[in-house]
Amino acid sequence: xxxxxxxxxxxxxxxxxxxxxxxxxxxxxxxxxxxxxxxxxxxxxxxxxxxxxxxxxxxxxxxxxxxxxxxxxxxxxxxxxxxxxxxxxxxxxxxxxxxxxxxxxxxxxxxxxxxxxxxxxxxxxxxxxxxxxxxxxxxxxxxxxxxxxxxxxxxxxxxxxxxxxxxxxxxxxxxxxxxxxxxxxxxxxxxxxxxxxxxxxxxxxxxxxxxxxxxxxxxxxxxxxxxxxxxxxxxxxxxxxxxxxxxxxxxxxxxxxxxxxxxxxxxxxxxxxxxx
Numbered sequence: 328x329x330x331x332x333x334x335x336x337x338x339x340x341x342x343x344x345x346x347x348x349x350x351x352x353x354x355x356x357x358x359x360x361x362x363x364x365x366x367x368x369x370x371x372x373x374x375x376x377x378x379x380x381x382x383x384x385x386x387x388x389x390x391x392x393x394x395x396x397x398x399x400x401x402x403x404x405x406x407x408x409x410x411x412x413x414x415x416x417x418x419x420x421x422x423x424x425x426x427x428x429x430x431x432x433x434x435x436x437x438x439x440x441x442x443x444x445x446x447x448x449x450x451x452x453x454x455x456x457x458x459x460x461x462x463x464x465x466x467x468x469x470x471x472x473x474x475x476x477x478x479x480x481x482x483x484x485x486x487x488x489x490x491x492x493x494x495x496x497x498x499x500x501x502x503x504x505x506x507x508x509x510x511x512x513x514x515x516x517x518x519x520x521x522x523x524x525x526x527x528x529x530x531x532x533x534x535x536x537x538x539x540x541x542x543x544x545x546x547x548x549x550x551x552x553x554x555x556x557x558x559x560x561x562x563x564x565x566x567x568x569x570x571x572x573x574x575x576x577x578x579x580x581x582x583x584x585x586x587x588x589x590x591x592x593x594x595x596x597x598x599x600x601x602x603x
Contacts (some may be wrong), residue, residue, distance in 0.1 A: 336406040338375035343402055344387065345373040351392040358393075362386035371463065378467045379403065381474065415471060416562045422543075425553060425564070427478045429545035431486040433578050436541050439500065440509060441489050442472050443479060444516050444524070449509040452501030479522070487522045490581050493529045496598040503602045511600035517592050523573060525585035526594050534584045535577055542574050 348358050348369070355373070356366030362383060371377035384403040388395050397571050415423065426443075428434055439453055447469060454460070454468045478484060499506060517524035527534055541557040554565040554574045565571050586594060 335369050337372075337378060340379050340384075340399075340402055341373040341375045342378070343399065344369075345436050347387070347393040347395055347399070348373070351390075351394065353392065358387070358390065361390050377401050377463050378470070380470045383525065397470075403566060418563065419555075422562075422564055423475050426475070426485070426543070428547065429485045430548050431488070431546040432491075433488045433544040433546070433575070434542065435490045435536050435578055435581050436495055437492045438495065438498070438541070440495055440513060441543075443476050443487060444447070444489060444513055444522075445472060446505070446509050447473060448501055448505040452505055472577065479516075484521050488582075489522070489524045490527060490536075490585050491524065492527050492534075493594070496526065496595060507599055507602035510595055510602065514595045514599060517588075522553050523588055524591055524595065525582065525588060526591040527581060527585045528594070531584045535580050539577065542587070544571065544575050544578055562578060 348355070354366065355369035359366040359369045361527055363386070364383065368377065372383070374377045381400075381403055384399045387393060387399050388397065432443070434443075439445075440449060442450070445453070450469045450472045451465065454465050454472070457465070457468075460468075479487065496510060500509070513524060516522050524601065527536065543555045544552060545554070546552050550568075551568055552571050552573040552575060556565060556574060565574065585591065
């Protein structure tokens with residue numbers, strides 16, 4: 328049977344991993360124990376039915392008996408774009424590359440914490456709501472979402488300005504423990520120099536964000552501003568200058584409704600303590 332373009336890179340990476348593992352005389356369970364995943368996960372990666380992560384490739388490189396000598400990480404880099412895009416919906420697949428190149432990112436979320444600031448547990452709770460999704464598909468989607476966050480750990484990360492409706496802090500996504508961990512993480516991220524988190528309080532009443540839902544804006548040093556907006560069924564990258572500017576105006580309006588940075592942080596920390 329002819330392989331699809333989406334399956335091919337998975338099978339290439341899986342075949343190379345299987346080669347090094349069998350050459351070293353290790354079972355999937357033995358390798359999994361060394362890299363802190365299950366033997367089942369190793370089997371699925373080798374079979375090309377589960378997308379490998381960059382962390383897995385690096386972890387396998389650290390197992391001396393495999394003798395990879397950089398081959399797995401080099402292959403991951405070569406196949407990286409195809410491997411990463413597989414975990415994203417088609418309409419969203421191009422956005423992570425654009426946000427990684429941005430000088431500044433501005434976002435508004437009405438319902439959930441922005442993906443760039445989500446914890447593993449919170450992301451898993453959100454993505455598990457997809458009807459019909461398998462456990463492997465959810466694992467891939469969570470890994471892809473967390474991988475996007477690496478841009479915030481760079482030596483020169485983009486500025487991130489995130490505005491949230493207060494309802495985001497109070498919606499019990501994943502239960503009290505997950506929410507407490509998420510809000511503690513959010514507060515910690517909000518304390519870093521390149522990240523600003525502001526909250527539109529419930530007391531603000533109706534605001535412009537109630538009409539359109541989530542949006543993100545990417546500003547660049549050497550390119551025009553673009554935006555991304557969620558819709559009821561999917562999402563859309565907006566490259567038309569007038570439309571992107573209209574969303575930027577909406578974001579500026581929402582910022583006027585939001586609490587100042589310090590007051591927003593205090594509200595996040597206070598709400599985190601309430602999730603017990």
